[in-house]
Amino acid sequence: MTGEGTDAATGEPVLHLAYATPDLAALGWRPHFTAQLDAEEYTARAPVRVLTINRSGLTVRGAELHGHAPPVPDARGGPATVGDWLLVDPETLRPVRLLERFSLIARRAPGSDRERQLIAANIDTLFIATSCNQDFNPARLERYLALARGAGVTPVIVLTKADLSDDAQALVPEAEALSPGLIVEILDARDRTAAQRLAPWCGKGQTVGIVGSSGVGKSTLIATLTGEALATQGIREDDARGRHTTTRRQLHRLPGGGWLLDTPGMRELQLTDAAEGLAEVFADIAELAAACRFRDCRHRTEPGCAVQAAIGDGTLDPARLARWRKLAAEDSHNSASLAERRARDKQFGKMVKRVTKGKPNRR
Ligand SMILES: Nc1nc2c(ncn2[C@@H]2O[C@H](COP(=O)(O)OP(=O)(O)OP(=O)(O)O)[C@@H](O)[C@H]2O)c(=O)[nH]1
Numbered sequence: 001m002t003g004e005g006t007d008a009a010t011g012e013p014v015l016h017l018a019y020a021t022p023d024l025a026a027l028g029w030r031p032h033f034t035a036q037l038d039a040e041e042y043t044a045r046a047p048v049r050v051l052t053i054n055r056s057g058l059t060v061r062g063a064e065l066h067g068h069a070p071p072v073p074d075a076r077g078g079p080a081t082v083g084d085w086l087l088v089d090p091e092t093l094r095p096v097r098l099l100e101r102f103s104l105i106a107r108r109a110p111g112s113d114r115e116r117q118l119i120a121a122n123i124d125t126l127f128i129a130t131s132c133n134q135d136f137n138p139a140r141l142e143r144y145l146a147l148a149r150g151a152g153v154t155p156v157i158v159l160t161k162a163d164l165s166d167d168a169q170a171l172v173p174e175a176e177a178l179s180p181g182l183i184v185e186i187l188d189a190r191d192r193t194a195a196q197r198l199a200p201w202c203g204k205g206q207t208v209g210i211v212g213s214s215g216v217g218k219s220t221l222i223a224t225l226t227g228e229a230l231a232t233q234g235i236r237e238d239d240a241r242g243r244h245t246t247t248r249r250q251l252h253r254l255p256g257g258g259w260l261l262d263t264p265g266m267r268e269l270q271l272t273d274a275a276e277g278l279a280e281v282f283a284d285i286a287e288l289a290a291a292c293r294f295r296d297c298r299h300r301t302e303p304g305c306a307v308q309a310a311i312g313d314g315t316l317d318p319a320r321l322a323r324w325r326k327l328a329a330e331d332s333h334n335s336a337s338l339a340e341r342r343a344r345d346k347q348f349g350k351m352v353k354r355v356t357k358g359k360p361n362r363r
């Protein structure tokens with residue numbers, strides 16, 4: 001990993017082979033990450049991807065390296081989550097730097113108004129699973145869609161249990177109508193041909209996540225996509241005391257060369273800082289709102305309200321407007337709490353600076 005090389009013309013260190021190996025690309029490495037490295041990092045550091053996180057540490061994997069890194073990465077750039085890329089010391093696997101992500105899924109930490117919990121990083125596609133027979137719920141889907149768009153991840157709606165409902169196909173246009181350009185696939189999650197339908201998002205170096213309510217068929221779909229039996233999805237690992245414990249695998253290898261992420265945190269997601277995602281999912285309402293007479297129109301009883309006009313002439317479903325209001329309110333509540341905390345942290349930082357002012361080793 002630590003080979004050297006210089007460009008004959010410039011004398012500059014050149015990209016070490018390790019950064020261009022098919023192995024690294026297969027793990028999801030791409031130019032976005034190469035562009036972040038400086039010359040020293042090219043030669044003295046190794047990139048690894050975080051596969052699992054638990055109390056005993058991180059499981060990481062690079063082109064020629066894999067193993068356990070310390071539990072709390074003191075890497076520059078902040079704490080890591082599953083799917084992250086870290087630069088490590090190749091000898092010790094100690095994380096040195098967390099690379100900037102191209103996507104990040106986070107949620108409001110359970111039981112807290114203020115904490116943000118990182119769920120997954122560097123995901124390309126989010127499979128939003130919902131079943132055709134009972135679970136189909138536009139409000140829930142919009143919530144997931146806003147989350148995906150806000151995180152920078154491409155959403156794909158996967159309607160499962162197509163075999164259990166006679167008019168399953170009718171749900172496809174209904175789902176497609178939820179957001180402009182939305183991709184919807186309908187399938188029987190137990191059927192191997194399902195894996196082929198989803199292959200475009202499961203190719204080499206691609207990472208997909210999967211969300212959806214309990215019982216919609218996530219585990220079934222994972223088994224079908226990975227080709228593994230359901231029972232083997234847990235893996236036996238040595239814990240800190242050397243005992244075997246069964247933990248759920250978090251990043252699954254897909255036969256097409258992709259990675260499928262399944263963490264417990266992904267199973268119950270809330271909106272945090274998803275304002276951008278909301279605007280994209282509800283682009284139709286945003287567009288209407290732009291035509292309202294008043295810029296701060298609340299779309300209730302104001303004169304010249306284009307949103308109410310669209311409801312009046314039947315082009316906008318009032319239920320969709322109601323769902324948008326609810327999500328927007330939830331999001332602004334969560335974002336406000338976070339902003340409050342950040343402001344407080346900033347105050348604290350200033351105080352620390354004041355206290356340490358004049359001390360010799362202050363940066
Ligand atoms: N007929 C039919 N059954 C399905 C399909 N997908 C899942 N099932 C069944 O539905 C049940 C629940 O599926 P799971 O895969 O465990 O659902 P899950 O989303 O992982 O549920 P949690 O683990 O609770 O989050 C199982 O009995 C599956 O066999 C499908 O497409 N068609």
Ligand SMILES: [Zn+2]
Nearest residue numbers: 292297299305
């Ligand atoms: Zn209005």
